[in-house]
Amino acid sequence: MKKLIFILAYTAAALAIFSWSASAKNERLTLLLNGQYTDKLTEATEQMNELEQEVRKVLLYQDHTAAEEPLGNIWRLSSEIRNNISSLPLDREFSSEWMNYLTRLGDYADLASTGAIPQEKWGKALGNAAANLDQFSTEWSSATQGMFAGGTGPENWFAQVESEKPDKRWADLGQAVKTYSESDFPLTASEHDEQKKKDLEHLEDQPISRDDALSRFKKLFPEYEGATVHVSESEPDAPYPFYHIRFQDGARIGYADFTVRGGHLLSLLVERPSGKGTMPEAEIRKLAEDFLRQLGYEDLVYEESRENSHFWHLSFVRIDPDTGGKVFADGVQVKLAKDNGEVLGVNAMEYIQKEVLEAQPVKPFDPEEFFTDGTQVQSEELGYTANRELVQRLCHLLVVTKKTGGRTDTYRLMVDTETGEVLKSELLR
């Protein structure tokens, strides 16, 4: 009996020590996290005040050089506040809207500093922004009241984010910021077009039925003729309607999505066990090209390929018939099995709505004047990429090498054929 009492007492003591130790550890972590959140919140608040001051400062100047510094500060501060806000557990709606506003403000300041937006226009937009930031500052103080006192532990921050109903103060603040975004920085025509393209909203083809979608699937992929299929339609709120076909054929399980309007293939992806053989890359590429022809995609050219453990991913881009330029935004990707070259995936989402390309002069380009000594142009062709205003521009597409410190670096550059501006520069590994 004495032994039993001793063991029980010993166990109870051990449990008490363990529990105390765990509780002390939790408390330390809680305090640490609380400190970090308060620090980030304080920093974000201070930066918001600085941001408002910089926005007000820039309104003083008509001179571009004088405006450059505050514009640069607006860009930097908006980015830093974004980082701080994204690391805090704040109301989701507010957090998203505020990050969006800061992105747009920062991008706008960046564009203004390059002269892409006339002073009159950015002066007006930033004038509105100054007034809105002032208003925001008051509402922010009210919403965060008490959060600096240290009595609000992380569990309260989390509870607020995870609660079934959002806190009214934060919901109102989120709504206010959304209004600021719409009034201060409305979407430009190009941004709107870009979004519509992404959302495939303005497809004007005739809608197809569920049975038509299934027939189209079986026509494009006859190897799945005998597969068990299930066809469903996108949710009513989806930005563009599509059919979702799930199928199973032996060990192969996959899906294919087709737009309701026009029955365009969005993407297909199949999962199956991999074999051990390895087909040569040249044959894989030929199979991919044959497959794309079979789909009716005649205006694509091979761009690049990437091997991984069991698959090859090949990229193709559309060629503009007028200029012969590569339209990278209208690409198609194909995934093939390494063992036998079977097509296991195709992604044609970006190919459905082609970019609208404006005619553009091609001014002579002299690499010797453009580059420093020792830079070698390895290849030169034409290609399209979007500029800062999201307009597709025809560019000299150059692959160049430069030996620096004993190492040869390779770059892909896209230089506007009309303005000579470098729209894209990428170090290729």
Place this chain on the structure above:
Amino acid sequence: MQLKSARRKRRPVLAVLVLVMALSVPAGKDAFTAQDIGRGAFGDDVIELQARLQWTGFYDGKIDGKFGYGTYWALRNFQQAYGLPIDGVAGAGTKEKLVSVSKYHKDFVMDNIAAGKAFTHYGGTPLDAQVKGGGGGGSGGGGQAANTPPGYSDQDIQLMANAVYGEARGEPYEGQVAVAAVILNRLEHADFPNTVSGVIFQPLAFTAVADGQIWLTPNERAKEAVIDAINGWDPTENAIYYFNPVTATSEWIWSRPQIKKIGQHIFCM
């Protein structure tokens, strides 16, 4: 008679010597597979190619099994130096020449890659002196990373694979690609942070981060799902949120415009 006996005695010794030499000599002519190796290739053949090019002094980049431009120019320079057709593709002739003029210490190279150590494989320098340390730790350890488009680091791929595995390992493959696609969609969206780690570790953005399941070791399937998403596949049709309708408590998430259901998750805008 005595000579014959001595020879007989020597035979096992010679056999052992030959065996030891065969084992100690670096992988030889038949080490490469029969495949032509060109830009975009990935795997053991590329590792051997890079190691042999480095042995001969033509390649000074990282031996990582990814045939990028660094390997391409090194190979072209090698082909030019040895009077081979200059095409930047390691075909039979190029591989034969490489094997004849270089050594490949497969175990040394593979062990260091697996350990995630920084190392080189130059000829004329003791191999032990070419290991610069590093490696170890991390859920993924070393090993060959994935071959992905520019703009994504090996750490990004690893983090995303962890997130996909932690969030959706019980989901169909399509659902795993979908989770990876949501991370990438957020990366491009103005409402979210602009780094992979920023998106994944945004407080309470992913359940797997909150409950620690993100630190489970992901399997190959999760990694493949990430690679498919990075290569352009998006089964969600541009979703930026998803939730499990059985476990979600937030009223707000139900207010988001829904796009599609995959497995247990509803994907929305």
